[in-house]
Amino acid sequence: MTLSNDKVINQINTAFVSGWQSIKGKRSYAGVSNTHMPSNAAKNINTCSGGRNIQMYFMTPDGRVVHCLPGYWNAQDFYTQAGFAVKLGNLAFNKSISNADRNEKFLDMHLQKAHGHSYGLVEGAKLQGFDVKYVKNNTSDFTRGYKGFVQGVKLVDQVVHERMAARPFLPFEKFDAHEFTKLGIKRYKYDFGLAGKYGSSAKKK
């Protein structure tokens, strides 16, 4: 739904060249949920849900990752994040600053997004219950410390920016998607897609 939005298509075609590959059966972190055909009904889900099923990378022309959006993002949030990626890309082109300063600026920009923006802008960036259980058991950066006012599990987009901040301009080949996509479980049960594996699509067509 997101990549068929006119505003998004225009943005992609203006600022980027585009490509894709299937990671099905090729990456250990890839999701293994039900099969979904283009003719099956669909519905929007929480931001970043299905982060193991799809990862959308934004890179410099020489293939260094400046941002990665895992899972579902609605059109407006995607548009905002892609615009942010363009700003990060411009940083890579800036020859007037040292690599150290460039990396520091990269870190600052992602952390400002993680902690400084209004979370009302990122609709539904809250983990679902089964994913909360997963991240509590399998990650260390989702759970806030026990000191201070705020406790509990962070919003997903906040963690995405924090993880990106620690990965400045990594070549795509070296990007550790296995760790980056630890945002939730590998297998979802849902009622769309082909019948027979999990749920049934017949009533939703």
Next chain:
Amino acid sequence: MLRKLTVAAVAVLLTTGVLHAQNVAYKTVTGGQVKLNVDKMMSKIDWSKDFNELKKKAQAQKKMIFWVDIVGDLDGGL
């Protein structure tokens, strides 16, 4: 003093997102519409499957790269 503490607490909560309930307005899209969306995405965006070729193209056109890793096919079953 109490007022200052309250203001500080609310500021922290706002900046950390705690006060923003993240309720998604779930909307179902029919299979027919999904098919139309996929067709549009495939026809309006010039997709490559060769990463090295895409890098050359990006450098030639001075554009960034948008790359999708997906379980399944972008234009087929996921």
